[in-house]
Amino acid sequence: MTHTITELQGKYWSVYYWFEFVNIFAAMCLEFLGMLDTARGGTFDDAVKIFRMMPCNGYTVLSLIKSFNMVRYRPVYENLIDEIGGMWPDGAVGEEEHKIISSALKQINFVVKGYYYCNHYLLVSFLCPPFFQRIKGLLGREWEMMLHFFYWLPFNPNQPVYFEILLTIQTWHAIIVIWLNMSGDLLFCLFLSHITTQLDLLSVRIKKLVLVSVDRQLPDHFPLGMLSKDTERLSAEQEIKEQQQELAEIVKRHHALIRLSKDVEDMYSFSLLVNFLNSSIFICFCGFCSVVVEKWNETAYKSFLVTTLSQIWFLCWYGQKLLDSSEGVSDALYKCGWYNASKKVKTSILIMLHRSQKGVSVTTFGFSVISLASYSKIMKTAWSYFTLLLNIYNK
Amino acid sequence: MMTKVKTQGLVTDLMPCIRLLQAAGHFLFNYHADTSGMNMLLRKIYSSAHAVLIVVHYICMGINMAQYKDEVNELTANTITVLFFAHSIIKLAFFAFNSKSFYRTLAVWNQSNSHPLFTESDARYHQISLSKMRRLLYFICGMTVFSVISWVTLTFFGESVRMIASKETNETLTEPAPRLPLKAWYPFKTMSGGGYVFAFIYQIYFLLFSMALANLLDVIFCSWLIFACEQLQHLKAIMKPLMELSAALDTYRPNTAELFRVSSTDKTEKVPDAVDMDIRGIYSTQQDFGMTLRGAGGKLQNFNAENNPNGLTAKQEMLARSAIKYWVERHKHVVRLVASIGDTYGTALLFHMLVSTITLTLLAYQATKINGINVYAFSTIGYLVYTLGQVFHFCIFGNRLIEESSSVMEAAYSCQWYDGSEEAKTFVQIVCQQCQKAMTISGAKFFNVSLDLFASVLGAVVTYFMVLIQLK
Numbered sequence: 052m053t054h055t056i057t058e059l060q061g062k063y064w065s066v067y068y069w070f071e072f073v074n075i076f077a078a079m080c081l082e083f084l085g086m087l088d089t090a091r092g093g094t095f096d097d098a099v100k101i102f103r104m105m106p107c108n109g110y111t112v113l114s115l116i117k118s119f120n121m122v123r124y125r126p127v128y129e130n131l132i133d134e135i136g137g138m139w140p141d142g143a144v145g146e147e148e149h150k151i152i153s154s155a156l157k158q159i160n161f162v163v164k165g166y167y168y169c170n171h172y173l174l175v176s177f178l179c180p181p182f183f184q185r186i187k188g189l190l191g192r193e194w195e196m197m198l199h200f201f202y203w204l205p206f207n208p209n210q211p212v213y214f215e216i217l218l219t220i221q222t223w224h225a226i227i228v229i230w231l232n233m234s235g236d237l238l239f240c241l242f243l244s245h246i247t248t249q250l251d252l253l254s255v256r257i258k259k260l261v262l263v264s265v266d267r268q269l270p271d272h273f274p275l276g277m278l279s280k281d282t283e284r285l286s287a288e289q290e291i292k293e294q295q296q297e298l299a300e301i302v303k304r305h306h307a308l309i310r311l312s313k314d315v316e317d318m319y320s321f322s323l324l325v326n327f328l329n330s331s332i333f334i335c336f337c338g339f340c341s342v343v344v345e346k347w348n349e350t351a352y353k354s355f356l357v358t359t360l361s362q363i364w365f366l367c368w369y370g371q372k373l374l375d376s377s378e379g380v381s382d383a384l385y386k387c388g389w390y391n392a393s394k395k396v397k398t399s400i401l402i403m404l405h406r407s408q409k410g411v412s413v414t415t416f417g418f419s420v421i422s423l424a425s426y427s428k429i430m431k432t433a434w435s436y437f438t439l440l441l442n443i444y445n446k
Numbered sequence: 447m448m449t450k451v452k453t454q455g456l457v458t459d460l461m462p463c464i465r466l467l468q469a470a471g472h473f474l475f476n477y478h479a480d481t482s483g484m485n486m487l488l489r490k491i492y493s494s495a496h497a498v499l500i501v502v503h504y505i506c507m508g509i510n511m512a513q514y515k516d517e518v519n520e521l522t523a524n525t526i527t528v529l530f531f532a533h534s535i536i537k538l539a540f541f542a543f544n545s546k547s548f549y550r551t552l553a554v555w556n557q558s559n560s561h562p563l564f565t566e567s568d569a570r571y572h573q574i575s576l577s578k579m580r581r582l583l584y585f586i587c588g589m590t591v592f593s594v595i596s597w598v599t600l601t602f603f604g605e606s607v608r609m610i611a612s613k614e615t616n617e618t619l620t621e622p623a624p625r626l627p628l629k630a631w632y633p634f635k636t637m638s639g640g641g642y643v644f645a646f647i648y649q650i651y652f653l654l655f656s657m658a659l660a661n662l663l664d665v666i667f668c669s670w671l672i673f674a675c676e677q678l679q680h681l682k683a684i685m686k687p688l689m690e691l692s693a694a695l696d697t698y699r700p701n702t703a704e705l706f707r708v709s710s711t712d713k714t715e716k717v718p719d720a721v722d723m724d725i726r727g728i729y730s731t732q733q734d735f736g737m738t739l740r741g742a743g744g745k746l747q748n749f750n751a752e753n754n755p756n757g758l759t760a761k762q763e764m765l766a767r768s769a770i771k772y773w774v775e776r777h778k779h780v781v782r783l784v785a786s787i788g789d790t791y792g793t794a795l796l797f798h799m800l801v802s803t804i805t806l807t808l809l810a811y812q813a814t815k816i817n818g819i820n821v822y823a824f825s826t827i828g829y830l831v832y833t834l835g836q837v838f839h840f841c842i843f844g845n846r847l848i849e850e851s852s853s854v855m856e857a858a859y860s861c862q863w864y865d866g867s868e869e870a871k872t873f874v875q876i877v878c879q880q881c882q883k884a885m886t887i888s889g890a891k892f893f894n895v896s897l898d899l900f901a902s903v904l905g906a907v908v909t910y911f912m913v914l915i916q917l918k
Binding site: 263266267268269270272273274275371375381382385386389390391394397398400401404405408422423424426427 | 557558559560561767768770771772774775778779781782868869872873875876879880882883890891892893
């Protein structure tokens with residue numbers, strides 16, 4: 052996105068994307084039909100087979116939704132990147148700002164790298180077995196014909212040439228789906244991380260807005276006292292004028308950040324809803340399978356469970372950070388020396404206080420707010436469905 | 447002779463609790479007068495010895511649990527006991543890893559601001575919080591000792607046996623077990639003789655110290671909350687005099703002739719320097735600002751005829767401004783304290799709730815098997831009451847903090863703001879807006895500590911119990 056490409060190249064990329072889209076859509080339908088087919092069987096083994104197929108299907112749907120938004124609303128994404136990029140401070144910053152920026156960047160780097168490598172590890176470990184089997188066959192040993200996914204096909208896939216072609220196509224599908232999902236999630240986390248950092252920097256700016264003299268009511272080891280004691284004071288009228296100007300800048304920046312968060316929410320809320328619904332179902336089914344179906348030393352379902360849990364964790368963690376930072380603006384407004392400011396500044400601060408107390412959050416299409424509290428709710432719901440399933444199975 | 451260590455702020459108030467924590471074996475090495483290398487080493491050895499003894503006994507209990515894991519009844523009972531004492535191990539480790547955070551919170555109130563008008567109220571509420579903290583400490587210590595005594599007493603009732611299900615006949619047999627408070631595996635024989643006495647004494651030590659470890663840390667947390675609540679009470683109490691002080695400014699209707707008269711004040715009257723706010727020197731008597739602060743309703747203006755009203759107004763304005771400054775900075779200090787408490791103890795609360803939820807679920811299951819007034823009933827009900835009591839302990843103080851911090855808004859509204867100056871009105875506006883959001887302690891952002899949490903936990907236990915009774 053950030054590098055300039057010619058229009059023709061842009062067209063080629065679009066064509067490529069729509070080709071992939073059609074492919075994944077076809078894969079989704081085939082797999083869904085395959086699931087229905089298996090469901091007609093009705094035995095417990097068929098049920099387990101459906102449990103195996105459902106996560107894959109769910110991921111496919113998710114990747115379609117996430118990537119569709121990115122392509123359809125490309126200007127919004129570009130604006131997000133440009134505008135947030137433009138907000139970063141130029142030149143030297145104070146110590147507090149530096150701490151905020153460096154810790155946020157370190158965290159997001161760690162998260163992005165970790166998520167990237169974990170997903171690739173999952174991809175590789177998921178895709179390897181059929182290839183191993185094929186190589187075993189080529190070496191002349193006994194091998195098992197296994198495909199990644201159970202598509203419903205009008206022909207028998209276990210014939211020699213069809214099998215290899217289908218394996219390659221399925222591998223490519225799997226890679227695209229995981230990559231699209233990953234890019235969607237990583238962009239979400241990146242956007243929220245940057246908006247959060249900018250809100251924190253805004254809070255620091257607000258705290259420095261009004262200087263108050265140090266005395267027994269404000270000892271110099273209080274935060275505002277420490278700020279005010281060494282700074283040079285200007286004349287009263289100059290100070291008031293500067294405060295008003297600075298406040299106007301702060302409000303404009305606050306507006307921009309609220310608008311950008313709303314953009315992120317518009318882009319992602321539907322896919323987050325689908326993601327959360329999917330994941331709650333996966334967690335209880337994966338948990339059920341890893342307890343009942345798998346032996347304790349097999350890792351397929353367990354790793355899937357861990358991946359789903361950690362994916363939702365990251366989304367909820369960054370949603371919570373956004374909520375906290377936006378409410379941090381209201382704390383910063385109270386922490387500044389507002390009682391020492393002019394009446395105009397006080398009324399402006401009051402209006403800002405009203406707005407910032409509400410907090411800015413990302414929702415799942417209006418149903419619930421993404422935060423750590425909703426994460427624990429998902430866990431509790433999945434746990435109760437899991438125990439229910441276990442009880443039904445034990446009957 | 448140990449010299450008295452100089453302490454200030456919260457550390458002075460919480461010194462008995464801190465000393466008890468050090469005696470119980472927590473890794474709390476600050477706040478000693480004598481910090482020579484030898485003594486510090488001795489203290490570290492003391493704490494480590496306690497930690498080792500407690501962890502070793504916990505592992506013995508774990509081994510016992512693993513030994514009898516095939517018996518459902520034994521497994522459930524042993525799991526409940528192991529989870530029960532998991533709190534102590536978790537809190538011991540939590541404090542050891544997080545002690546810097548604890549020291550930081552204890553140091554938050556080392557120096558506070560002051561205002562001559564409000565020192566008496568400050569001292570009064572400080573005294574109230576001190577007495578409440580002491581009472582809480584005595585209560586929890588008493589309850590801990592009572593629990594240990596009743597546990598040991600209960601050991602001597604009933605049969606000291608284990609229920610083993612015989613595989614052939616499919617009925618429960620009883621296997622004799624040593625008459626000890628806790629079931630644990632020991633490498634030596636404990637049925638009788640020297641081994642029995644040693645194990646008994648070890649277990650009494652373990653019971654007392656592990657319960658003390660867990661409960662005292664909760665007492666520190668709740669004491670912090672008590673302090674914060676009493677500070678909020680102080681702020682609410684001084685809101686009224688503050689408004690009356692600023693009310694006098696605005697309702698002063700000058701005699702128009704006076705306005706044009708050259709001020710005949712004595713030149714010695716100290717006009718306050720705008721920057722230096724040391725206002726102690728500005729006024730000398732109550733009469734100076736011409737009103738009673740503590741009267742019912744408060745007289746709105748009562749100027750002495752001889753003093754120049756304009757000069758008084760300047761001083762009063764300074765006084766009102768400084769009072770507002772004191773109020774706001776004190777409130778910000780309380781907010782800082784509560785934020786520090788939440789950062790320090792939030793994760794410990796999260797672990798506590800996780801372990802307690804599992805324990806209570808198992809206890810609900812055990813409670814369905816009560817079939818009469820016997821040792822089993824007493825021990826199950828004892829576990830239930832103790833676990834619920836621990837959760838109730840911090841829920842009630844967390845709830846009080848929420849209530850106090852949101853009632854500041856009502857206190858601001860219920861004073862005579864309508865008579866106050868414009869400055870006072872804006873002050874009330876911003877305070878009301880900010881204090882609508884209550885100050886809460888959250889368990890690492892997953893839940894808020896309040897009576898709602900306790901009610902949901904209690905409700906869940908009762909629901910499980912009812913469902914299980916129906917299924918029987």
